[in-house]
Amino acid sequence: MCRVIKFEPMKKRIAQLQEQLVRERLDGIIISGLNNIRYLCGYTGSNGMMVVTRRAAVFYTDFRYQEQIKTEVRGCDKKILERDLYSSFPVAELRRMLGGKRTPRLGVEEGNLSLARFRMLRRQLKGFRLIPVRDLVLELRRRKSRSELARMQRAQEITEQAFNRALRLVKPGITEQDLALEIEFYFRRFGEPAFPSIVASGENGAKPHARAGVRRLKKGDAITFDIGCRYQGYCADMTRTVFLGRPDPELRRVYEAVLQAQQEALGAMKAGVPFKSLD
CATH class of the missing domain: 3.90.230.10 (Creatinase/methionine aminopeptidase superfamily)
Known part of the structure; x- marks a missing residue:
């Protein structure tokens, strides 16, 4: 069966992330997790990075994906970097996006950024405060449309x-x-x-x-x-x-015990019930 499912408006998702930046007192964030990037702009490749500030959003990748991003990436600007995304970070462009703000607070995804890449960013982003953040995009992803x-x-x-x-x-x-x-x-x-x-x-x-x-x-x-x-x-x-x-009779008893436990858990499942109580 062929089913057409409409794509999400990516600009809306990015706008929701920008609202979170305000609440978290961040001036911007570097998105490194590929699943989070796909959620925000639609990109499905293996090398990419997003920079989102309160007023702008840019997706970066390398030359291999220049054709792919023409049709995939939506809701933000898209740019090709000639060198490694993190060792040659677009610092000057980020400063322009932030309007020259002094000592900006820049979030980095602590669960998706390696220590080596974090050190690369820290060396290049002089004058920035790098703030490790967790689950900022995941909070958006938890609510399904x-x-x-x-x-x-x-x-x-x-x-x-x-x-x-x-x-x-x-x-x-x-x-x-x-x-x-x-x-x-x-x-x-x-x-x-x-x-x-x-x-x-x-x-x-x-x-x-x-x-x-x-x-x-x-x-x-x-x-x-x-x-x-x-x-x-x-x-x-x-x-x-x-x-x-x-x-085997013993296997059957084990199977039926697991089935009964599952059915009881499903029967107790409702909004507000902690997962640990079901377990």
Whole structure:
């Protein structure tokens, strides 16, 4: 099924971030996390940086992405830097964006900026106060719009479809790897895998993040699927356990205990309930 989901107005997201800068008493912020950059301007490449002040926003990348950003990046200015984004930081341009303000307070994403890059910035940004900040963009991302919820729902729909297709292939002799490949092939018809697909059978099911391997399924196996599709930047994450043939009685008791715990948690879930109480 082909579904058209409208893109978010990126200028609105950037404006919300600029309002946060005022509340946090910051004159600007350097956005380094690629997921945060994608959220703010739509960029999906592997090298980029955003500088947002209270009145302006600029996205920077290198020459490899000059064609890509023409169609992807929205809501802000976009510029190509000839050298490394951090070792040759556009200091003069930032000063102009800040109107020559003395000792500006500039936020940096402490969870997305390496120590080496932080030191590069500190050497170049003389007269600036670099303020480590956490979750400033994440606070915006926590509240989902209708179009974001639609993307998340579509990612889950694709994940469930892939799982149901894989179930038809579950039989003695097929490998975990074969099933994982079938799942990821289906994901790539509509999006991409959100993470490496886990198909773990038999003793491999005891490993929390097992790699799908060459083990062949056999009767009586418990098979755990931990899979998810990423659709237009939004991810699903689904875990299901199935049995090939009649399960061992002890495995069945464990399965039913986990199922009961899940159902009780779902029954207690409502707005305002702390996650730790559900756990």
